[in-house]
Amino acid sequence: MTVPAGRGTGPVRAVRAVDPRLLRHAAAARGYLLCAIALGLAGAALILAQAGLLAGALAGAVRGGGLAAVRASLLLLPAVVAGRAVVTGAGEVVALRAAARVKSQLRRGVTARALRLGPGWLAGQQTGELAALATRGLDGLDAYFARYLPQLVLAAVVPVAVLARVAAADWPSAVVIAVTVPLIPVFAVLVGSQAKARTRRQWRLLATLSGHFLDVVEGLPTLKVFGRAKAQEQVIGKVTGAYRAATMSALRVAFLSALVLELTAAVATALVAVEVGLRLLSGHMMYQTALLVLLLTPEAYVPLRAAAAQFHASTEGTAAAGRVLEILDTPPPGPARPAPAAPGGAGPRAGRPAGVIALHEVTVAYAGGRGPALDRICLTISPGERIVVTGPSGAGKSTLLALLLRFVEPASGTITVGGTGLAALDLDEWRARIAWVPQRPYLFAGSAAENIALGSRAASGEAIRRAARLAGAAEFIEAWPAGYQTALGERATRLSPGQRQKIALARAFLRDAPILLLDEPAAHLDPVSARQIGDAVEAVPAGRTVILITHRQDQAGSADRVIRLDRGRVAPAAQPTGPGDRPLAAVPR
């Protein structure tokens, strides 16, 4: 291909004309490109044949001899026309089939990569937007493959073929074409590059404006409470008008590039027509040759202009593909492969109680955060210990759990498990030893049983029911007509917050892991449900390491130790005040 794939400057690079990254990630695109080139060559040959036959028929008809003299041309012409129709139609079918496969490859790739990049990375993304990108966004590639790419191939093949044919027939006309055709991409780049940046900025402003409109409509009840809703009407009209004026001034420049393209093609055709006409007048040229040149000249410009026009239609898909490729090129956190367990070192196995978890001077900072989320934390957690973590919101409580789950990596400091660095453990094996109940557990669209058995597909029905009973979820699940097979529906909106939390708890209990992490499991519940959850947590048999984040003092009752976090640091002195005091075991740091 003639169009180079350069490096973009923006944060999101759209796919270039033919992006090597696209070819690398989407194997289906490669075979298709060859096919498109073959079809482009066939299309170019048919264009030459059609022009030749038309010129022959027009000239032959007036040379005398009537219909019979041009019978051959008139019979061949429909065949060529049919050929062009087949090439065009087949090209589109092949392109759409290829597009379907490329989209599928990119979709699976980006979903897998986004999932692999993990919760830490996803927290900075809009999941709805990502899902839309992987589905509707990529559908825009249909236009890229079925319209833009074939035109691009034609734009590379047809002008050359036309030039060669015209040169063979009449070299002065060929000179005109040879000089003007390259002007089109040159002008397009010259005028376009500057105008494009301005236009893009304006379109982005318009998108911002549409976002503003959504913001205002969503906030209408609030605006009405403060009596500001009516005033916004004029604001919307005025702001939209101002943006229109600004956008139009940018477009005025942008459309100049289109004007130049149109003018170049039309003026070249006019030049050839007049020049050929004058030589025809003086008897230096055959009528048939003149017609051939006239018919072929515009064909040299059509694919270039069509490609430019299709470029706009395909930008939606290429922008989506560019974003997808960017995600695919994002390196996943941590080492690609976990380092093998140190020889001789007793790598802890799943199921076996883990060794002492020790955090030494661990600091975690989030990008854009107003300070470290955890600030040089030192903490030792013995196996089987029950720890309650308290503190105001933003103190770093959830970050502590995220650290143990390896959703975030420490910026500095070390975490060891039984003496081995946490980062050196196999991620999946390590997580297999943890059961986690997040603040807002996510329930998937499957059945209640599938949700409880998340990550333990082999779990028996009996095990699931037992876990549900322990978590207090069996009561309501078994009351449903379909019981454990009840579909929870998208995002489980039919469940009350208490029911959701109990299912999450059952999920954690089924895992039967040596370490149980609970992140304010009762924070958003009514008092009755909160109490039930608290009782279920209290009933966890001894021997498990439990780390419970809570505000509720009563849940500190059975804790071995209460750790109070404040602004990322362990705050001094916080004693469990609940009635069921148990001896404080491990030594607080």
Add this chain to the structure above:
Amino acid sequence: MNRGHRRPLLRLLRLARPLRARLLLSVLAGAAATGCGVALLAVSGFLLARASEHPGIVAISVAVVAVRGLSAGRGVFRYLERLTSHDVAFRVLADIRTSVYRRAERLAPAGLAAFRSGDLLARLISDVDATQDLYLRGIGPPLAAFLTGGGAVAACLLILAPAGAVLALGLLTAGVAVPALAVAVSRRAAHRTAPLRGDLGATVTDILAGAADLHAFGAQDDALAAVAEADARLTALERRSAAAAGLGGGLTMLVSGVTVCGVLVLGVAAVSGGTLTRVPLAVITLAALASFEVVTVMPAAALQLSAARASARRLGAVLDAPCPVTEPARPRPLPAGPLHVRLRGVRVRYAADAPLALDGFELDLAPGRRVGLVGPAGAGKSTVAAVLLRFCEPAGGSVTLGGADLAGYRADDVRKIIGGCLQDSHIFAGTIRDNLCLARPGATDDELAEAAARARLLPWIRGLPLGWDTPVGARGAAMSGGERQRLVLARALLADPAVLILDEPTAHLDPETRAALTADLLEVTEGRTTLLITHDLDGLDRLDEIVVLEAGRVAERGTHDQLLRAGGRYHRLHAAALPG
């Protein structure tokens, strides 16, 4: 009104009526641009055919000038068309935005309830945006194509009638029938793929939103397998539908080629019959060949019109939605002085077939009196606020303000007296100052600081590098839940209405902040007419009355002590919330 329902697209077009001169200009410029293109090839054909007869230079000099002029005209007219059509599109967009907003303003929030779920509201906004494409691609270009195509057909008809008829047939087939067929085919394919697409989208959303849970429980592979399965089904169907989709391009090419062949055959036959000479033969053949350029815009136009119809229907649904509240024909002026709000036997129903959201509700908000409203989610607590703020019309009972029917005042006037914060108060994508100044435009920094201090937000704001001018992000995304809630509260305090409604002001806060904020809140509202809606029972002993709502009915009412002694629902709620 009714015509709007049946013909949503026409209704949308009528909005552009004030702009019809500009619209006409853009259509004419577009027609002139394509017309120049067709004429350029036809006149060039004339030039060559005439020149090959070796007349004097004078015989072709007009054609030479015409060819040069047409070539320049094509680009210039196209430029003009692009400018005018974009200008029209943006102007219409502004008009539609304002009319949709004007209607939405009257409907919100109860009348917009149907649009608030999921992304319907966002889709409505993109429907408004989509109207610009309707004007850019769906209306002007096809009209221009009809004008140019008609001109080419007329010229051919004059020269050789049968050839003109063939050309007309070919252009109509390629410009109308084929695009219509292509749209029908692609819509049928989309109809079949839509459920699969929906499945795939839901699956991907599900696993990305639940990524943390999948990671923690090691279930990534199961989840990806589900995506692969949904994707495989969609891809297989898409590949099967590709053949139908390729139909349009091939057919257009076939129809245009066959038409040119037909014109050529008719022309050659006429030449051999002696009724036509070489010059008109070249002109009609080349005109026919060039005129198919006009149909290239038609598939996009057909798709655009098909998509715009759906958008127009959804916009129409908003524009025609009934207003939830009727404004009085002769509004009563707002009375001065302290006002007593009284609700008697109020019943509210959100839809004709919905159960009663409030059933026989009674409430007295005497000046200076503070009432708490508690009860489980869905009991109808926020409906009371909606009634007081004139967001919904009670189906029965009476609501009076200062002794007169609340419905006798303009709703905007009522909200000057009764205000506060809603349960889902919106934070706008602006700065902290922007959000606060909504409540009191032109408030001084001192006033802002006072309100922020009462809501315990001031130290946080002071600690920010940009202070009051810190952007808060879309829906306050740059703030924590607690900060958002306190900003909402500060805004309500800054507005300082005579009757203050606070709907769940401490939701989403941690207990320590919640306790502190509740204490401050009770301090600040001392002596003010206040309705405090909450599920947090701390500190309610300082209120004059507590009303316990259950399923839209008052279950209990009285002071904190009375209710505790009664040992009813309030007592049970309270006991469950207590530690130990």
